[in-house]
Amino acid sequence: MMQHVIGIKDFSRGTIDAILNRAAELESVACGGSSNILSGRILATLFYEPSTRTRLSFDSAMKRLGGNVIDFGSIEVSSIAKGENLADTISVVSGYADAIVLRHPKEGAARMASEFSSVPVINAGDGAGQHPTQTLLDLYTIRKESKLDGVKIALVGDLKYGRTVHSLAHALSMYNSEIYLVSPEQLKMPDSIKDDLTKSGTKIIETTNIDDAIGVVDVLYLTRIQKERFPDPAEYQTVAGSYKVTKDTLNEVKDDLIIMHPLPRVNEIDPDVDSTKHAVYFRQSFYGVPVRMAILSMVMA
Ligand code: NCD
DSSP, rough: OOOOOOGGGSOOOHHHHHHHHHHHHHHHTTOOOOOOOTOOOEEEEEEESSHHOOOOOOOHHHHHOOOEHHHHHHEGGGGGTTTTOHHHHHHHHHOOSSSSEEEEEEEHHHHHHHHSSSSSSSEETTTTSHHHHHHHHHHHHHHHHSOOOTTEEEESSSSTTHHHHHHHHHHOOOOOOEEEOOOOOGGGOOOOHHHHHTTOOOOOEEEEEEEEHHOSEEEEEEEOOGGGGSSSHHHHHHHHHOOOOTTTGGSSOOOOOOEOSSOOOOOOOOOGGGGGGTHHHHHHHHHHHHHHHHHHHHHHH
């Protein structure tokens, strides 16, 4: 049984592979089926930041496994609006549920919450920190739609504030990958993560030019510029729309390239690309259900 799911660095490759294998077993249940593995269990979802996929796929995963979900709605209608702090909310909610999914704007919030919780806490994004369950579904997608071990991948866009790429980069360092880090100068991957990658023997190539990567990679992982995390909105305007993939961009790519995006997209991928064989981002968001089923069953069953 796993305890909390806070950062991907807490997991070994063996544990990650076990989660991905479990997700593969559960995929048919995710796809219109049902099971009673978690019947009688309750999951609490606490989202202090907007979410569509993460919230709904956890909800769907829990219900397909026969469990129930409680959710505090928006922060305006909960006691947070009265000034309740996170520690108190967690102490209370851990008495109402068997696990807690938390998304919070502060980096480190999930780890702090785990110290006040008597049940497992699953980090669904802590500010610009980590997003480990997204990473697990990203790895599942790469394994299923391309190849994971030895993958050549480009992480493109906001590598400074994007939590999905922070977690994913750490995980990829366990899979003999070669990583192109493609971002505007102001939005480079933090040095601490680059140091970890280098120490693990991962080959990294840092560039501002997507053309350096596009013809050689197996996976193009695009991200949204995280507008809400910019201290100065004028600075966002200088980098908005830095990279955009269109059908024309795809002339030079490997035949079996896959294009991924954690979504939501703003204008990183032209809708023209959706109908090409390279587009896997909508399947990727579906894989959130079996992967989160695997995680929920491992923390609660
Ligand atoms: C991401 C997030 O919240 O970090 N969304 C998601 O969970 N799929 C990416 C983003 O918001 O850009």
